[in-house]
Amino acid sequence: xxxxxxxxxxxxxxxxxxxxxxxxxxxxxxxxxxxxxxxxxxxxxxxxxxxxxxxxxxxxxxxxxxxxxxxxxxxxxxxxxxxxxxxxxxxxxxxxxxxxxxxxxxxxxxxxxxxxxxxxxxxxxxxxxxxxxxxxxxxxxxxxxxxxxxxxxxxxxxxxxxxxxxx
Numbered sequence: 001x002x003x004x005x006x007x008x009x010x011x012x013x014x015x016x017x018x019x020x021x022x023x024x025x026x027x028x029x030x031x032x033x034x035x036x037x038x039x040x041x042x043x044x045x046x047x048x049x050x051x052x053x054x055x056x057x058x059x060x061x062x063x064x065x066x067x068x069x070x071x072x073x074x075x076x077x078x079x080x081x082x083x084x085x086x087x088x089x090x091x092x093x094x095x096x097x098x099x100x101x102x103x104x105x106x107x108x109x110x111x112x113x114x115x116x117x118x119x120x121x122x123x124x125x126x127x128x129x130x131x132x133x134x135x136x137x138x139x140x141x142x143x144x145x146x147x148x149x150x151x152x153x154x155x156x157x158x159x160x161x162x163x164x165x166x167x
Contacts, residue, residue, distance in 0.1 A: 003135070004128045009142045010117035011149050015157045019103050019112040023081035025156045026101040026114070027051045029059070029073075035155035038062060038148050042073075051078035059088070063126060064144060071096070090123030097121050116149045118142075 015022065025031075027050060029042030040060045048055040055075040062068050076098070077085040085100035102115040120127060130137035 004120050004131050005122045008119040009146050012115045013153050014106045014111055014113045016111050018110050020081045022103050022112040027084050029057045036152045051075050094123035095121030096123035096125040114153055118145050
């Protein structure tokens with residue numbers, strides 16, 4: 001029985017940044033290493049300069065228990081300023097996970113509700129290997145993902161506020 005495929009977590013935060021600007025931040029894969037506790041860096045591949053369906057980027061991640069991985073990501077949805085989603089492929093090209101940002105108007109002018117989600121795919125990932133060895137490992141990983149997703153969005157907001165005078 002596969003208890004990993006389809007496992008998902010999601011967070012929703014309202015931030016004091018206009019949706020158009022938040023779109024720029026969540027799609028800045030080349031800056032993710034500045035904000036994420038796990039993603040070290042990202043680079044657009046094949047000459048892509050930004051997000052569009054089918055664009056690829058390479059991400060390098062460091063996990064809390066030490067391993068570093070480099071993965072290929074494929075943009076599956078890029079609808080400015082609403083949705084940015086991508087898949088992470090495993091070594092055989094199967095979808096290991098799906099990540100999605102959905103941006104909605106916040107309750108106040110100039111604010112955005114950021115919904116960020118992760119869904120595990122059928123591919124081979126560290127989360128799958130860990131869950132097969134210890135079923136509680138998957139729960140711990142999902143908690144870590146939620147924490148990291150929240151931290152990343154918070155760091156984007158902090159960085160944007162610090163650079164506000166230069167926008």
